[in-house]
Amino acid sequence: MTTRLDDRRAAVRTFFTQGRRRWMLAGALVAAAAGVAYWQYGPSGPGLPGSGSGAPGGMRAPGGPGMNGRPTPVQAKAVRSGELRVFLTALGTVTPVNSVTVRSRVDGELLKFHFQEGQMVKAGALLAEIDPRAYQVQLTQAEGQLAKDQALLANARIDLARYQTLLEQDSIAKQQVDTQAALVRQYAGTVKSDEGQVANARLQLSYTRITAPVSGRVGLRQVTPGNIVHASDATGLVIINQIQPIQALFALPEDNLPAVQKALRSGSTVLVEAWDRAQKNKLATGRLLTLDNQIDTTTGTVxxxxxxxxxxxDGTEELFPNQFVNIRLLAETRPDALLLPTAAVLRGSQGTFVFIVRDDGTVTPRPVKLGPVDGEVVAVESGLTAGDKVVVDGTDRLRDGAKVEVVEPTIPAAKKSGGPRKGEQRRGGPGGGRPPAP
Known part of the structure; x- marks a missing residue:
């Protein structure tokens, strides 16, 4: 009996011990769930979906002041008034002002070149020579024939003068004088033709010395000395591209045509900038020459x-023929535009807005209407005034009425001294050090 009673008491103690453990586990789970709910929906949490807090008109930003009521550190800048340049962007291709394929105008053996590939040449400079001997022979023959016919003409004129004297003395018939006069005119025509033959032979001989038709940069040789070249060759000898100055062709949407025409009609030089493919380096600055006389109906561009x-x-050219460039055309300059940092602009379901820092250290969202963009600033059409302080960094944890602390961006120690000193630890990240988390 005693053994059975002890077994029952042990069973009862085990039951109550396990029960207390279950209740303790359940209590811990309930406490954890309550903590998560408080963080999610409490005063400093993101809030319920669709709640009325945040930016007006559905422009809601998550977060709020830091934990324990501490203000959120942000960076802010004041809206200012200044000059804004309105640019139109396009994709362009660099083209030479003149591009000439130099060809031989006579047939013959190419003797030598008088240029180095890639060098700059001036118009009229000697580029190549073709064997001139055959054309020199033709010139000599033409000059000989001309001399012969000139002698015949001179003799015929002397005879005509004699016949005319005899006619005055009534010693010969007038028909003989007329025949001699016709012979003089015939020889004069022959001499004229011979002079043309001489000029043509001399011209053909001059073609054996090939000169540059325009100034520019010569390309790679298309043929080597020793080859027989012909006037009918399609490839030519070399290509010359005039690259100083140089031009760029680009297209703009037809909607931008009124702004471009207005800029051209103003009489002032329309500034055009050429940027590299990544739009990080400005290659050259030039001017707008003209626009086409029609709109391309397939693309809607001009x-x-x-x-x-x-x-x-430095002796090098920034632009190269057939190079791809990004074009920026200055269409307008606004001298007193209201300028807002682009980093401050946020977008919501109802449009664009910014966070304004009020005098009491709290922020409030405000819708804004934006205009053209120039680099890191954008024009404000409405919604702000000069002097308004807007948040440019730290907006991801802000909501309407959130308390903020405006901090100045700091330069990391690595940038100041070239790196941390021995024994020091790097702190902060891009844009400066970050204050400790609350």
């Missing part, structure tokens, strides 16, 4: 042509 001096100070 072609324009700009000109660049392309005379680099």
């Amino acid at each position: 072609k324009l042509k700009a000109e660049f001096a392309n005379d680099g100070k």
Whole structure:
């Protein structure tokens, strides 16, 4: 009996011990769930979906002041008034002002070149020579025939003068004088033809010395000395591209045509910039020459042509024929535009807005209407005034009425001294150090 009673008491103790453990586990789970709910839906949490907090008109930004009521650190800049340049962007191709394929105008053996591939040449400079001996022979023959016919003409004129004297003395018939006069005219025509033959032979001989028709940069040779070249060859000898100045062709949508025409009618030079493929480096600055006389109906664009001096100070040219460039055309300059940093602009379901820092250290969202963009600033059409302080960094944790602390961006120690000193630890990230998390 005693053994059975002890077994029952042990079973009862085990039951109550396991029950207490279950209740403790359940209590811990309930406490954890309550903590998560408080963080999610409490005063400092993101809030319920669709709640009225955040930006007006559905422009809601998650987050709020830091935990324990501490203000959120942000960076802010003041809206200012200044000059804004309105650019029209397009894709362009660099083209030479003149591109000439130099060909031989006579047939013959190519003797030698008088240029180095890739060098700059001036108009009229000697480029190549063709064997001139055959054309020199033709010139000599033509000059000989001319001399012969000139002698015949001179003799015929002397005879005509004699016949005319005899006619005055009534010693010969008038028909003989007329026949001699016709012979003089015949020889004069022959001499005229011979002079043309001599001029043609001399011209053909001059073609054996090939000169540059325009100034520019010569390309690679298309044929080597020793080959027989012909006037009918399609490839030619070399190509010369005039690259100083140089031009660029690009197209703009037809909607931009009124702005371009207005800029051209103003009489001032329309500024055009050429940028590289990544739009990080400005290659050259030039001017707008003209635009096409019709709109391409297949693309709805109009072609324009700009000109660049392309005379680099270091002796190299910034632009190269057939190079791809990004074109920026200055269509308008606004002297007193309201300028807003583009980093401050946020977008919601109802449009664009910014966070304004009020005098009491809180922020409020405000819708804005934006205009043209120039680099890191954008024109504000409405919604702000000069002097308004807007948040440019730290907007991801803001909501309407959130308390903020405006901090200045700092330069990391690595940038100041070239790197952390021995024993120091790098702190902060891009844009400066970050304050400790609350």
